[in-house]
Amino acid sequence: MLPDPSDRNVVERAISSWFAGGGETEAKNPLPEAHTTSGVDLRAIERFEGDVRGGMTHRMIMRSVGKQPGLLRVRDLLLICYTVWIPGALDFSVKGVGRGNDMVTALMFLVTPIGQGLGCLAMAAVASALFRDRTHWPMWLLYVVGFVVSMISMILVKLSCK
Amino acid sequence: MIAVLTCPAIEPLFGTVYIHQTPQKKAAGIQAIDQFLVRSKKMLICYNDDYFERLWCCFELAARASSGSKIEMLPLWRAPVVLVVLVGFTVAHIAEYIYILHAGTGGSPNGFMVVSTSFHLIPVLFMMKYTVLATRQKLKLTDTLRTFKIANTKCFTRVPTPSAS
Numbered sequence: 001m002l003p004d005p006s007d008r009n010v011v012e013r014a015i016s017s018w019f020a021g022g023g024e025t026e027a028k029n030p031l032p033e034a035h036t037t038s039g040v041d042l043r044a045i046e047r048f049e050g051d052v053r054g055g056m057t058h059r060m061i062m063r064s065v066g067k068q069p070g071l072l073r074v075r076d077l078l079l080i081c082y083t084v085w086i087p088g089a090l091d092f093s094v095k096g097v098g099r100g101n102d103m104v105t106a107l108m109f110l111v112t113p114i115g116q117g118l119g120c121l122a123m124a125a126v127a128s129a130l131f132r133d134r135t136h137w138p139m140w141l142l143y144v145v146g147f148v149v150s151m152i153s154m155i156l157v158k159l160s161c162k
Numbered sequence: 163m164i165a166v167l168t169c170p171a172i173e174p175l176f177g178t179v180y181i182h183q184t185p186q187k188k189a190a191g192i193q194a195i196d197q198f199l200v201r202s203k204k205m206l207i208c209y210n211d212d213y214f215e216r217l218w219c220c221f222e223l224a225a226r227a228s229s230g231s232k233i234e235m236l237p238l239w240r241a242p243v244v245l246v247v248l249v250g251f252t253v254a255h256i257a258e259y260i261y262i263l264h265a266g267t268g269g270s271p272n273g274f275m276v277v278s279t280s281f282h283l284i285p286v287l288f289m290m291k292y293t294v295l296a297t298r299q300k301l302k303l304t305d306t307l308r309t310f311k312i313a314n315t316k317c318f319t320r321v322p323t324p325s326a327s
Contacts, residue, residue, distance in 0.1 A: 008217060008317035009195065010189060010192060011192075011217050011218055011221055012221060012312070013192075014192040015312075016223070018225050018228075019224075019228070041211045046313055047204060048224060048312065049191055051228050051305060052224055052310040053215075053308060053310050054306060054308075056227060056228045057223065057227040057228050058227075058307055059226075060176075060231075060233055061223070061227060061229065061233065061235065061307065062307075064207075064233050064234055065300065066233050069297055070293055070296035070297040070300050071209075071235070071237045071240070071296040071297075071299050071300045071303075072240070072292065072293060072296040074245075076240065078249065079244060079248075080247050080248055080289070081251075088166060092275055096261070105268045107230075112278070112282075116286065120289060120290075120293050123290060123293050123294075124293050124297045124312050127297040127298075127326060128297045131297060131298055131301050132301065139246075139291075139294075142290075142292075143287065143290060145288070145291040146293065150286065150290070
C-alpha cells in the first residue's frame with residue numbers, strides 16, 4: 001500500500017459533497033462556499049472535522065463505545081464469565097463438594113464471575129485514571145494494581161453474599 | 163466474519179469491492195456511497211489504533227454516523243481475547259471437576275478454592291493485560307476524536323503486483 005494523493009483528492013471531494021449540507025442526506029447540493037482549485041469545499045471539510053470532534057459522528061461513536069472505562073464492554077465480561085459458569089454452578093449446586101455445599105455454590109455462581117467482572121471494570125477505571133496522569137507506566141505495576149483491585153472486588157462481592 | 167459466512171441473509175459490504183477501483187467508475191461509486199450506508203442495517207467498525215488515520219474509513223464512518231444511524235465498534239482484539247479467556251476459564255473449570263472427582267465428598271472447600279484460584283490465574287492475567295490495552299485504546303480514541311484533523315489522515319491505494327509477461 002502506498003500513499004496516493006490523487007485518491008486523497010477523490011475522497012476529500014466526496015467528504016466535501018457529503019458535508020456540504022451539514023452531513024444530512026437530503027441537503028447534499030447547496031451553493032458552493034469556499035472551494036479550492038481541486039473542487040473541495042473547505043467549509044464542508046471543516047464541518048466534517050467538527051462533526052468528528054464533537055458533533056453527531058462523535059456522539060454516535062461514543063454511544064457505540066459505551067461509558068465504561070476501556071473498550072471491553074460489560075456484556076463482553078458477562079459473556080466471558082457466565083457462559084462457562086451457569087451450567088457449572090447449577091451442577092455444583094446439586095452434586096458439588098460436600099453435595100450441595102452452599103459456600104461452593106455461592107462461589108461458583110456469584111463470587112467468581114461477578115467478582116471478576118467487577119474486578120475487571122475496577123481495574124480499567126484505575127488504569128484509566130493512571131493513564132490520564134501519565135501515559136507510560138511499567139506493566140508489572142499495572143498487573144500488581146490490577147490483581148489487588150480484582151481481589152478486593154472479589155472479597156467485597158463475597159462479603160456482600162454472606 | 164463468522165456471522166457473514168454462516169448467515170446467508172447478511173450481505174456484507176467491503177470498501178474495495180463495492181467501489182470500483184478504476185478512476186472513472188470510482189467517482190460514481192463514491193457518489194452512491196450514501197445509498198449503501200444509509201440503507202444498511204448495521205455498520206460494523208473493525209477498529210484498530212490507526213483507524214482514524216485512514217481518510218476512507220473516517221469518511222465512511224462519518225457519512226453513516228452523521229445521519230444518526232447506528233454503528234458498532236468492534237476492536238480487532240476483542241473476539242480473540244473473549245475466546246482465549248473463555249477457553250482458559252473452561253480449562254480451569256475442568257480442573258475444578260477433576261479435583262472434585264479426586265476429593266469426592268471429603269474434599270474441603272479451601273482445597274477447592276486453591277485449585278480454582280491457581281487455574282484461573284493465567285486467563286485472569288491475560289484478561290488484565292487486555293483490560294489495560296482496552297483502557298489505553300479508549301483514551302487514545304477519545305483523544306484522537308477530540309483533536310481530529312483531516313490533514314493528519316492518510317490515503318492509500320493498492321500497489322499493482324508485478325505480472326509475469
